Amino acid sequence: MDRLTLDDxxxxxxxxxxxxxxxxxxxxxxxxxxxxxxxxxxEVEVIDATDLPExxxxxxxxxxxxxxxxxxxxxxxxxxxxxxxxxxxxxxxxPAAIMSxxxxxxxxxxxxxAAAEMGLPVVNADSMRRAFPQIEMTTFTLAGLxxxxxxxxxxxxxxxxxxTTTNQIAETLARTAVIQLGLANAISCYPLxxxxxxxxxxxxxxxxxxxxxRMLERVKAGEDGAxxxxxxxxxxxxxxxGKVVDLDRRTTDGFARSTIILEHLDDLARTMRIEVQNENxxxxxxxxxxxxxxxxICLLDSxxxxxxxxxxxxxxxxxxxxxxxxxxEWHQDGMLDLVGPRAFGYDVDYVEMPR
Amino acid sequence: MDRLTLDDxxxxxxxxxxxxxxxxxxxxxxxxxxxxxxxxxxEVEVIDATDLPExxxxxxxxxxxxxxxxxxxxxxxxxxxxxxxxxxxxxxxxPAAIMSxxxxxxxxxxxxxAAAEMGLPVVNADSMRRAFPQIEMTTFTLAGLxxxxxxxxxxxxxxxxxxTTTNQIAETLARTAVIQLGLANAISCYPLxxxxxxxxxxxxxxxxxxxxxRMLERVKAGEDGAxxxxxxxxxxxxxxxGKVVDLDRRTTDGFARSTIILEHLDDLARTMRIEVQNENxxxxxxxxxxxxxxxxICLLDSxxxxxxxxxxxxxxxxxxxxxxxxxxEWHQDGMLDLVGPRAFGYDVDYVEMPR
Numbered sequence: 188m189d190r191l192t193l194d195d196x197x198x199x200x201x202x203x204x205x206x207x208x209x210x211x212x213x214x215x216x217x218x219x220x221x222x223x224x225x226x227x228x229x230e231v232e233v234i235d236a237t238d239l240p241e242x243x244x245x246x247x248x249x250x251x252x253x254x255x256x257x258x259x260x261x262x263x264x265x266x267x268x269x270x271x272x273x274x275x276x277x278x279x280x281x282p283a284a285i286m287s288x289x290x291x292x293x294x295x296x297x298x299x300x301a302a303a304e305m306g307l308p309v310v311n312a313d314s315m316r317r318a319f320p321q322i323e324m325t326t327f328t329l330a331g332l333x334x335x336x337x338x339x340x341x342x343x344x345x346x347x348x349x350x351t352t353t354n355q356i357a358e359t360l361a362r363t364a365v366i367q368l369g370l371a372n373a374i375s376c377y378p379l380x381x382x383x384x385x386x387x388x389x390x391x392x393x394x395x396x397x398x399x400x401r402m403l404e405r406v407k408a409g410e411d412g413a414x415x416x417x418x419x420x421x422x423x424x425x426x427x428x429g430k431v432v433d434l435d436r437r438t439t440d441g442f443a444r445s446t447i448i449l450e451h452l453d454d455l456a457r458t459m460r461i462e463v464q465n466e467n468x469x470x471x472x473x474x475x476x477x478x479x480x481x482x483x484i485c486l487l488d489s490x491x492x493x494x495x496x497x498x499x500x501x502x503x504x505x506x507x508x509x510x511x512x513x514x515x516e517w518h519q520d521g522m523l524d525l526v527g528p529r530a531f532g533y534d535v536d537y538v539e540m541p542r
Numbered sequence: 543m544d545r546l547t548l549d550d551x552x553x554x555x556x557x558x559x560x561x562x563x564x565x566x567x568x569x570x571x572x573x574x575x576x577x578x579x580x581x582x583x584x585e586v587e588v589i590d591a592t593d594l595p596e597x598x599x600x601x602x603x604x605x606x607x608x609x610x611x612x613x614x615x616x617x618x619x620x621x622x623x624x625x626x627x628x629x630x631x632x633x634x635x636x637p638a639a640i641m642s643x644x645x646x647x648x649x650x651x652x653x654x655x656a657a658a659e660m661g662l663p664v665v666n667a668d669s670m671r672r673a674f675p676q677i678e679m680t681t682f683t684l685a686g687l688x689x690x691x692x693x694x695x696x697x698x699x700x701x702x703x704x705x706t707t708t709n710q711i712a713e714t715l716a717r718t719a720v721i722q723l724g725l726a727n728a729i730s731c732y733p734l735x736x737x738x739x740x741x742x743x744x745x746x747x748x749x750x751x752x753x754x755x756r757m758l759e760r761v762k763a764g765e766d767g768a769x770x771x772x773x774x775x776x777x778x779x780x781x782x783x784g785k786v787v788d789l790d791r792r793t794t795d796g797f798a799r800s801t802i803i804l805e806h807l808d809d810l811a812r813t814m815r816i817e818v819q820n821e822n823x824x825x826x827x828x829x830x831x832x833x834x835x836x837x838x839i840c841l842l843d844s845x846x847x848x849x850x851x852x853x854x855x856x857x858x859x860x861x862x863x864x865x866x867x868x869x870x871e872w873h874q875d876g877m878l879d880l881v882g883p884r885a886f887g888y889d890v891d892y893v894e895m896p897r
Binding site: 343 | 628632698699700701702703704705706707711714715718719721722723
């Protein structure tokens with residue numbers, strides 16, 4: 188993968204919706220923005236962190252807020268580059284490349300649009316390879332790298348820069364600022380050197396996301412064996428087929444939280460409950476956790492195989508639930524403390540991927 | 543006033559407690575910090591804004607939070623200079639002098655301590671000449687000057703820089719950050735040129751505060767005619783003498799709010815109610831507002847004539863209530879919208895100073 192073309196963007200977008208694992212914001216708007224940016228400024232070069240000088244600065248951009256709000260409060264577009272520039276000014280150093288911190292949801296594509304606009308390459312890596320609701324939930328935190336200095340920018344010209352002693356305080360300060368600025372803002376965090384990215388990021392996540400997206404395109408096109416090939420390549424397991432019989436949504440503390448209840452399509456005695464904080468976190472079958480964070484719980488429309496985000500889910504929807512393993516880079520010391528079920532306040536043990 | 547000596551600090555501190563108008567934080571801790579800073583680094587030069595080149599940078603420092611918290615969470619001392627330095631780094635320019643934004647309460651003295659530590663002069667001016675609870679409540683806001691870029695710093699090394707489109711958003715973002723950082727932090731806001739300070743600040747406020755403090759020292763020493771001289775010089779009116787019969791305190795939204803009920807010492811049929819948001823805002827006698835912001839409502843111990851801050855006030859205290867006129871610089875277009883009773887959410891009209 189050397190350049191991201193307009194054609195790649197379609198597959199990347201589909202893969203990003205899947206890796207959004209119910210949250211991450213619907214990438215549709217970001218796809219339009221990326222299309223526009225590539226049409227205006229040209230295709231974006233995709234590089235590895237090792238292609239850069241070791242001390243080159245890599246800056247990130249993302250939208251931070253509640254997906255329910257992002258759906259209605261569409262980004263102006265200017266805030267992402269403004270946020271990157273504010274952080275670069277604070278650091279007194281220009282970025283050599285842009286990177287996504289979250290390949291999953293619209294934060295997969297927004298950095299591509301910003302990179303196009305700034306005429307910079309994008310690094311084929313991230314720190315989640317899925318969506319997570321909080322900014323400290325990265326492989327960088329596991330490596331002890333600071334989230335700050337970080338910037339928050341809104342579309343009106345308000346800007347914040349935070350330099351914090353821990354990534355948890357960074358999350359808290361950024362979240363409270365975002366609550367005041369309308370719950371859908373640009374964040375640029377984890378300013379790192381290319382050397383740090385090469386050592387501690389999840390490598391190749393844009394390629395992975397595009398590839399998974401292309402395989403899902405084949406499933407959607409009804410190609411023979413495509414579903415099995417998709418499950419096989421992504422090591423996913425189809426764990427449930429159900430109908431949405433209850434859906435409780437609330438936006439609290441700056442997050443979109445939901446509880447989804449599914450009734451099995453064939454066996455009415457089987458029910459699944461999914462707990463959501465922006466993203467799907469835990470799937471319970473008949474009261475027992477069968478899939479938990481950091482593994483992915485993804486809902487697909489049972490007819491079209493489109494990945495479904497929580498904010499578009501509706502009563503009566505028929506869905507396939509699949510479990511996908513998280514990136515192997517997550518499996519290191521501190522994973523469960525940072526992104527296991529208890530990190531989200533659930534008194535539930537992590538469970539291994541179902542077979 | 544050319545230099546602030548250790549002797550001046552005593553009078554300045556007494557005046558500052560008075561101009562704190564019930565809030566502003568008890569200056570006692572700031573007095574100790576200032577003593578220490580002057581002993582370590584030497585006396586502080588006091589200058590007028592016009593003594594500086596017109597484009598010289600003047601930076602401020604203050605504590606932001608709830609006085610009830612500040613009383614128990616004593617400043618470490620390092621956060622004030624750290625906050626100034628963070629803002630200077632963001633601006634890419636070094637300050638030529640330090641200024642108080644609030645001559646009233648401990649924010650009168652903290653800039654003097656910071657100036658001593660940094661080896662800079664302090665400007666004999668401010669933007670309130672009393673304490674106010676919110677950072678947009680300055681004569682600078684009336685002049686259309688921005689509160690940002692501004693910095694917030696805590697004693698642990700967490701730092702925030704905000705650049706905002708309005709001073710109200712600056713207040714909101716700073717307040718929410720401070721709530722997360724422990725409700726007692728350093729703020730450096732309104733970075734201005736000496737020319738802007740000369741044009742839009744309240745001039746001579748350190749001199750005024752010291753002078754009022756010296757006159758109150760004479761009252762406390764029991765000098766003949768000192769009370770009348772003090773009222774005369776400060777144009778104050780003694781409006782009530784009462785005993786605290788009820789005191790309701792709550793710390794909400796990052797502010798210390800109270801309602802104080804006084805029963806008149808001589809005429810039990812007369813009662814006074816004082817509404818407080820960090821500072822005393824409105825005094826009602828028998829239900830009618832008789833003193834309102836922006837004029838000052840100050841409580842003095844009826845025996846010792848010590849000004850009393852709300853957080854040390856107790857049931858049964860006997861107090862004199864005086865009304866003091868705000869600085870004449872406040873009387874311009876927009877005053878009541880910014881610092882009148884309705885700006886604090888009270889459906890009460892401003893009343894002129896009682897006679």
